Amino acid sequence: MRPIKKILSIFFVLFFLFPATHLRCDELDDLENFDFDAFLENDDVINTLDNTAFEFTRTKFDPEDTVDILEEMGILNILEHNLYLRSNRLNYRSVIDLPMGMMDKEYCYVKNLFGLEFFFNKMDRAYFTSNSDNICSYLALTDEGFLDALSESADKAKELAEADFDFDPAETFDLFKCGTVQERKLGVLLYGRAGTKKWRFTYKIPFYYLERNLWITEPEQKKIEEQLGETDPEQQDMFQDQHAISDKLGIGDTRIAFDYMLTNHERSCSRIGAFATIPTGWAMAKGLKGQHFKPLIRTPETNLYDLTGYHLDALLSLGTGTEQEQAEATQILTDLAFEAIDHMNSILLEAPMGNNRHFGVGAVLRSMWELTALIDRPWAEQIVMKGRLSLEYLLPATETRFLAENPSPKLTDPAFRARFGKPATALEDMLFVEKEIVGKLFPYAVECTVSPGFVFCWTSRWYHEREWWGIYLGSEYWMRSREKLSDVQVPKFLEERVCIDKARSPFAFQSKVLGGLYFKINRPNRNLVLSLNGETSTWNRGIGGDYTVSLDLEFNF
């Protein structure tokens, strides 16, 4: 072989062999750049594998892990959105404001009157806002941005959990969007009147059972069961009793009134008066069938640290969690969910017996005239129109209201997002996330002065009365002004994060039709009237539509 050819051959061999030779170098610093096969055959690697007992034990996530997972799951995008769109209490009508009691059917003068009216009132769908009785107007169950952020996280979880995880937030929340609150009142209204022909004193005080519950219709329930799986009736009952029903038994506010005969003609008369609502509302017993939900006063210490720290791996199946640890983790998550639901219930389901300690003063105008004043016919003599017009001012009082925190401005700050989860700030970031989650799930309970404002009521009824029986039909318009909040004791750290306006109950209006049938047992100078009454709302805003049926016993003497 010629020398040049030999050199070329050697060069040729070395050229191709060089990288392979290089791959076998033992420099640890270059190990990462090794070809993978060379890496696997590397002496240091083999020695380490031969002489080390590798184990994998870890019992607790550190903040860095936690923040890393939460970030990966898109927690910041979720936290950018509000869960509570509003945090107002639901509007209600005091029992003494319902068109019940003192039917005042006898339009001739009687001195005294005492009555017992057994009633049942039901509101099928309470209003969360001025014009919606669906809970999606209160919670962001249909908010696109919120659902998108949740869906992204769910997709991520789905990717990570493979086939085990199947949760579509939009689809699931859609099942609950028409959820609502129902209210029932069952009790007796005691009322009476005494006085002279010119001056009269009247009073009424209810004793009743009040229940509010979360509610979804039967078709919705079936749909939920189809999607999320059936629960047995026992579980359903347990959930209802513990987390979906608030009830109490007690007395409501007391109404007293004085009126004076303003005009008195042959076929008509009118009276003017003043009245007061005395806040005697008091629950003697709470949580009879359901619960009494107290608002959670948050403290910086929550169980989220435990949840994100020790149990997150078990929840996400990312660790070596034993069955017991997984059960504990699931329990913590379940407890947190129930705490959040119960806190929401303390806003939505806790209704006062009466006007919630608001003293009320008002003026009333009553009128009564026979139809013969308009139509001079014998049949018109038995038809009488009675009207009542009142305006009441409810004085301010201290109440608890709830403030939903808006997302932290940090969440939209690119600099914060860029440094989020870095080791140096991991603990701080984890506490931030924890605080934001708590803020989102638990609107802040604060004391404030609530001014409910005015309550206006106009009732008119047409009576057709015979010697021993009668019927009546009528209508009613009721409205209550939007409440005002003042002296709201917002903690300093929340001042820029809350919108007090969202905590105000909206203006409420109801129009109703009413009617009844009554029988009289007449005796000299006294009579007993037994009546069946009913009323239902025909149009409402800011407060749910309701109906009442009652059985009234009225003694005139």
Add this chain to the structure above:
Amino acid sequence: MNKKLATIAITALLSHGAAPSAHVRLDSPLLDFIDGKSYGINGKVYGLILQVRKNVREMLLGKKNEDKKLVGLYTFEGKTETIASLAKKEQSIYNSGDPAKIEALKKLLGEIKEDFLEITKGYVENIKPFKTQIYGLLQESCKAHNKPNSFLLRWGEELDGEAGRALREEVLTFKQFEQFCIDLADYLEDMAYSAVKAKALFIELIKQSKEKNN
């Protein structure tokens, strides 16, 4: 000489990067998520993966002795054998119809399977909690290696069940066991190849260990 040099050169060429790699990069989001994380595949877990792979390959092909020659870990009829070599011989032993030989082979298979279960015990305990996720990775690896019917998938299904039940009851020949070991080693290699961050942490461990020893 020319011929010899050229052969070496071509071999070197083929064994270098220009050759198509047999390794598969798993692109599961799960792997991406847990790669290099303390709660996922950290340096120690990476070491565990490589250790199991190495042990399985040694069962399959033999362990290198001081002369760098592969020596089988098992003895059959006075000869050292590997799973691969026994798989080759298996059919002829069955064809011989010698009941004693067949029985001895079956017994050896049982013993090797128990060995295998012992070797993989730590790893299996470690991955049990993520059975579903691991199954996804196994599927991806089998698909990439064009082995849709691999027993590896069956093994993955049984991860959280009674340890080794499927292996004991359903793998009845060396041929089957050989294929299973190949597939498992491939899968572990794919994992190690794909977990780039964990690999760096593992190298860091080696460095620390060497520094400590020095």
